[in-house]
Amino acid sequence: MSSAKNININLKIWRQKNAQAKGSMETYKLDNVSTASSFLEMLDQLNEQLINDKKSPVAFDHDCREGICGMCSLYINGRAHGPETGTTTCQLHMRKFKDGDTIYIEPFRSKAFPVVKDLVVDRSSFDRIQQAGGFVSVNTSGRTIDANATPIPKHDADRAFEAAACIGCGACVATCKNGSAMLFVGAKVSQYALLPQGKVEATQRVLNMVRQMDEEGFGNCTNTGACEVECPKGISLENIARMNREYLAASLK
Amino acid sequence: MAKSSVLSSSIAKKVAMALSGLFLISFLALHFSINLTSVFSEEVFNSCSDFMGYNPLIQYVMQPVLAFGVVFHFVMGFVLELQNRAARPIAYAKNNGSANSSWASRNMIISGLVVLAFLGLHFYDFWFPEMNYKYVEALPQDPTRYYGELVHKFESPVRTGLYCLAFVLLFLHLWHGFNSSMQSVGFNNKFSRALHKLGYAYAVIVPFGFIFIALFHHFNQ
Structure with missing residues (x-):
């Protein structure tokens, strides 16, 4: 038997008509939200209510709704992807909230992630960083080598x-x-x-990706470790230290 | 890629901040070691202080390097703080920073500003009088004067309290700063856990050791 119940909640949501408009936090009341529903389903329910009331629905990003695409992007009650660690917003469920709760929902805030509308932000700066070097150049003439033919130590592969x-x-x-x-x-x-496949272009890769990162207007890391805690995939700070080493080594070449 | 853009990159600035911090950490360990001798032996403290005050290598090479290190560290700290604030033009209406990071790590600028203000007081108390003694009044070298000057400063409960408060903020600054510096220079391997413990031990021992020295001389008048 399901332990789901219905709760009534208050929502404070960032509304912004478009990229140029000045946004603000708006308050909504939403009743009869099943604790079995996902957070995004709750937003779907809110949008149904808004459409029925002849109001503009809240725009928010989502795609796979199973935690692997990286599209959902909400800042919920002061935390990226909400109160749970190691999950994306689409994996967050309303059972994490209580009847009468007020929930703050904001877009990811960054100069490099400009708001497109409401809770939707433009994260194409990440794409440009990837395009600057986040790949391995491969000759696709048909004479490629099977990746498994190159032995890689288990530790490195992991x-x-x-x-x-x-x-x-x-x-x-x-x-x-x-x-x-x-x-x-x-x-x-x-x-x-x-x-080993990535080492050939390692020098230019790290120099170009860091240059693009800086050009996009991201801030400087001060090692608070918050990113590691909130990352839904548990990416370790060890990767930042490795990038720093790679960058220093590349700079000296 | 041009070397100039490499040097002005976020990683270069981060590494420069870390190296200047590690340099100041090593100086602080030396300063603490010398001050600690004042608790045990007036003679040893006087002779160490006299050596530091009149050794030409320390006076004319290390002192300017130290001054540069201090100025560089806080100027770079301000520059990075301003850049970081610009990276998020609109603040969150609700932000729960304590859920994922320590207060010390999020407020290095606050602890740093308090330490900077303390440096002003510290220079007023010791460095300016020292410069006046040696170069303005040009008084003769007196290897016995240092202990008395130190003890005299800690007669005042207000000054002793201000020193202790600044050392608490120094503790918070070092609590994050030591290990952050090591991460910034790329040190993250199987020795990291041991190094973290060393960093935390340093962050506790040195500032609270300074507090102990200040209180010792205050109550031992």
Whole structure:
């Protein structure tokens, strides 16, 4: 038998008509929210209510709704992806909240993540950082070598895999008091730096990705460790230290 | 990539901040060691202080390097703080920073400003009189004067209290700063856990050791 029940909640949500408009926090009351519903389903329910009331629904990002795409991006009650650690917003459920709670919902805040509308932010700065070097150049003429033909120490393969688990959601930037993207870039640099296939372009990769990161207007990392705690994929600060080493070594070449 | 852009990159600034911090940490350990001798032996403290005050290598090489290190560290701290504030033009209406990071790590600028203000008081108390003694009044070298000057400063309960308050903020600054510096220079490996413990031990022993010295001389008048 389900232990789900219905709760009534108050929502304080950032509303912003478009990128140029001045936004503000608006208050909504939402009744009969099932604690079995997901947080995004709760927002769907709010939007139904708003549409029925002839009001504009709240725009928010989502896609897979199973924690792997990195699209959802909400700052809930002062934390990226909400009160649970190691999860994305789409994995958050209303059973984490109590009847009568007031829930603050804001977009990820960063100069490099401008608000498009309401809770939707433009995270294409991450794409540009990736394009600056977050790849391995491969000759696709048909004479490629099977990746498994290159022996890789288990330890390195595991570390590379852990770094590659980054879904690029931007929670690290959102939660960092400095708006730094170093956990994201550190993960992307590390996933290649640890593998023999990535070493060929390692020098230019780290220099170009860090340059692009700085150009996008992200802040400077001060090692608070908040990014590591809030990352839904558990990306470690070890990746930032590795990026720093890679960058220093590349700078001296 | 041009070397100039490498040097002005966020990582270069982070490493420079860390290296200047580690340099100041090593100086602080020396300062603490010498001050600690004042608790045990007036003669040893006097001879150590006289050596530091008149050794030409320390006076004309290390002292300017130290002054540069201090100025660089706080100027760079302000620059990074301003850049970081600009990276988030609109603040969150609700932010729960304590859920994922320590107060010390989030407020390095506050603890740093208190330590900077303390440095002003410290220079007023010791460095300016020292410069006046040696270079303005050009008084003769007296290896026995240092202990008396130190003890005299801690007669005042207000000054002793201000010193203790500043040392508490220094503790918070070092609590995050020591290990943050090591992370910034890329040190994160199997020795990290041991180094973290060393960093935390340093952050406790040195500031609270300074508090002990201040209180010892205050109550031992």
